[in-house]
Amino acid sequence: MSEASPAKAYALHLGVIALLFVLSFVLPDYYHGLLARIMVLAVFAMGYNMLFGYVGLLSLGHAMFFGAGLYGAGLAVIQLGWSVPLAFLGGIACGAVLALVIGLLALRTTGVAFMIVTMMFAQVFYLLILYFATWTGGDQGQVVPQPARVLNFGTTSLDLTNPTVRYMSALALFSLVLLVTLAIVRSRYGRVLVAIRENEERTKMLGYDTFSNKLIAVVVSGTICAASGAAYALLFGYVGSSFASVQYSILPLLWVLLGGAATTLGPLIGTVFMYYVIDVTSGYTSAYLLIVGVALILLVLFFPKGILGTARQRWLGWLP
Amino acid sequence: MHFGPHLLLAALEGLVTSAVLALTALGLSLVFGVMRVVNVAHGEFFMLGAVLAWAITAAIGGHPALGFLAALVIAPLIVGAIALVAERLVLRRLNYNPEATIVATIGMLYIIQQLALSFYGPEARPVEPPFSYRILLPWFGYSGYKLSIIAASALLLIATWLVLTRTRIGLIMRATQYDSETAQAFGIPVGRVYGGVFALGAMLAAIAAVLIVPISQAHYLMGQDPLLLSFIVVIIGGLGSLRGTVVAAVLIGLSDGIISMFFSPTLAKIIATLLVAMVLVFRPQGLFGTTSR
Numbered sequence: 047m048s049e050a051s052p053a054k055a056y057a058l059h060l061g062v063i064a065l066l067f068v069l070s071f072v073l074p075d076y077y078h079g080l081l082a083r084i085m086v087l088a089v090f091a092m093g094y095n096m097l098f099g100y101v102g103l104l105s106l107g108h109a110m111f112f113g114a115g116l117y118g119a120g121l122a123v124i125q126l127g128w129s130v131p132l133a134f135l136g137g138i139a140c141g142a143v144l145a146l147v148i149g150l151l152a153l154r155t156t157g158v159a160f161m162i163v164t165m166m167f168a169q170v171f172y173l174l175i176l177y178f179a180t181w182t183g184g185d186q187g188q189v190v191p192q193p194a195r196v197l198n199f200g201t202t203s204l205d206l207t208n209p210t211v212r213y214m215s216a217l218a219l220f221s222l223v224l225l226v227t228l229a230i231v232r233s234r235y236g237r238v239l240v241a242i243r244e245n246e247e248r249t250k251m252l253g254y255d256t257f258s259n260k261l262i263a264v265v266v267s268g269t270i271c272a273a274s275g276a277a278y279a280l281l282f283g284y285v286g287s288s289f290a291s292v293q294y295s296i297l298p299l300l301w302v303l304l305g306g307a308a309t310t311l312g313p314l315i316g317t318v319f320m321y322y323v324i325d326v327t328s329g330y331t332s333a334y335l336l337i338v339g340v341a342l343i344l345l346v347l348f349f350p351k352g353i354l355g356t357a358r359q360r361w362l363g364w365l366p
Numbered sequence: 367m368h369f370g371p372h373l374l375l376a377a378l379e380g381l382v383t384s385a386v387l388a389l390t391a392l393g394l395s396l397v398f399g400v401m402r403v404v405n406v407a408h409g410e411f412f413m414l415g416a417v418l419a420w421a422i423t424a425a426i427g428g429h430p431a432l433g434f435l436a437a438l439v440i441a442p443l444i445v446g447a448i449a450l451v452a453e454r455l456v457l458r459r460l461n462y463n464p465e466a467t468i469v470a471t472i473g474m475l476y477i478i479q480q481l482a483l484s485f486y487g488p489e490a491r492p493v494e495p496p497f498s499y500r501i502l503l504p505w506f507g508y509s510g511y512k513l514s515i516i517a518a519s520a521l522l523l524i525a526t527w528l529v530l531t532r533t534r535i536g537l538i539m540r541a542t543q544y545d546s547e548t549a550q551a552f553g554i555p556v557g558r559v560y561g562g563v564f565a566l567g568a569m570l571a572a573i574a575a576v577l578i579v580p581i582s583q584a585h586y587l588m589g590q591d592p593l594l595l596s597f598i599v600v601i602i603g604g605l606g607s608l609r610g611t612v613v614a615a616v617l618i619g620l621s622d623g624i625i626s627m628f629f630s631p632t633l634a635k636i637i638a639t640l641l642v643a644m645v646l647v648f649r650p651q652g653l654f655g656t657t658s659r
Binding site for chain 2: 104106151152154155157158159161162163166167169170173174176177296299303333335336338339340341342343345346347350
């Protein structure tokens with residue numbers, strides 16, 4: 047993270063957003079839909095990266111924040127009949143509150159204990175979804191009905207099931223979160239987070255309250271993940287317990303590791319790349335978990351900095 | 367049935383769970399204690415043990431006891447060999463860095479699970495118990511095999527304890543656990559000890575699985591619950607403490623058996639998981655453990 051050229055960094059990020067915008071008009075239908083999904087999940091990965099990449103806290107329970115957004119928004123529409131914008135905000139609020147509570151508890155632990163504690167809280171969240179199957183639909187999940195997924199602005203209405211609207215909504219959320227993340231990591235606060243990652247004791251000695259800084263990071267991270275989950279429920283119209291399972295805590299870790307932890311664009315690249323690999327190999331084998339497993343091991347063994355992390359180290363020192 | 371016999375049945379079922387859990391958790395605890403590695407793939411070694419037990423008994427045929435005994439010997443050996451290879455190829459190269467090894471063992475979890483699905487299939491398959499003697503209690507008959515699981519587990523636990531406290535190998539292991547650098551300076555081949563401990567941990571899980579497979583069934587997803595329960599046991603018992611692990615296994619197994627008999631199993635899991643998370647948050651050294659180094 048060098049001081050030079052904030053303009054260059056912002057230009058790159060705006061360029062990526064513009065590229066995604068243009069892609070909407072050139073991609074064939076299948077990839078158009080896939081990319082919309084990838085952008086929503088990349089938001090999840092960016093939220094994860096906020097905590098894992100910049101603060102160095104490895105959580106194995108982020109599926110609960112994604113799930114809080116997913117169920118918060120989905121159930122608000124299905125059970126309470128809320129409108130789309132309200133449900134979206136409701137989902138985000140659920141994630142933020144959950145993140146605050148979990149942060150207050152889990153941050154009392156460090157290292158390996160932090161990973162296990164977050165994993166266990168996520169497991170409790172997952173089991174609660176199964177236990178209250180009458181409302182949540184359990185492992186069958188529920189479909190958010192199409193008529194409920196329409197945004198009304200006075201006379202005009204936007205149908206979120208329309209592919210173009212869906213793509214553009216996903217892109218809007220993605221762009222917003224990308225720029226917010228960029229602003230955060232370039233800010234004073236972002237540098238404090240990196241200082242905590244590099245040497246917590248020293249940061250504390252320099253007079254920073256590391257606990258509340260970390261707590262804010264957990265809440266920001268959880269809120270971003272919840273936004274991704276809420277958007278997923280509303281855009282793709284399905285809420286199911288599998289999105290809260292351990293696997294969805296591992297996937298963002300994989301995407302971030304692959305793209306490059308502590309890089310702003312890494313989560314997007316990791317998500318795209320992983321989906322691409324699975325898409326290509328699904329022609330040969332249905333064993334996509336095998337690919338996830340092999341990818342994880344190869345990454346930690348030979349490529350611990352990920353794609354953009356390596357690029358930054360070798361050629362592009364200015365990359366945020 | 368009245369409440370008393372019901373409770374007795376629940377307690378017996380709970381003890382069987384405890385017996386298997388104690389062995390599985392002991393494996394996890396040894397690996398964490400000596401190597402400081404959190405082995406997320408531990409449940410998959412358990413599953414491999416069960417699946418291999420099915421494959422071996424199916425291949426041998428004949429009297430069920432014959433196949434079962436062969437499985438009890440061969441399955442853990444194969445699982446131990448796999449674990450040893452994984453340790454040599456992956457964990458050692460990561461220098462046992464705690465975070466990197468967690469990610470790597472998550473990778474192993476997926477690889478083993480997917481391979482089991484591809485080669486073994488999604489069905490749950492039974493293994494015949496080596497004998498089917500029923501012990502008649504005044505209120506109900508109880509499977510003699512289940513009681514023998516408890517006995518076998520107790521024997522193995524005592525054997526492990528004797529090895530750890532009374533033999534040279536155990537001394538070497540404890541020295542490595544206490545301070546691996548000083549142990550190395552005294553000429554202990556720490557790398558080989560790590561390899562052996564990782565294989566031993568996996569073998570304990572495999573033995574537990576072979577013991578349980580005649581009363582549950584072999585399935586490629588069966589490693590998930592033992593993993594979580596073992597984590598719970600190891601945390602409550604205090605990481606790396608054998609006595610704590612056994613006490614916690616009995617506690618968790620019994621309460622799991624009793625709560626699941628009278629309430630919903632999901633609720634039992636929710637309560638147990640939440641309690642344990644709270645133990646980790648507020649008493650990280652475990653309920654019985656002393657502060658670890």
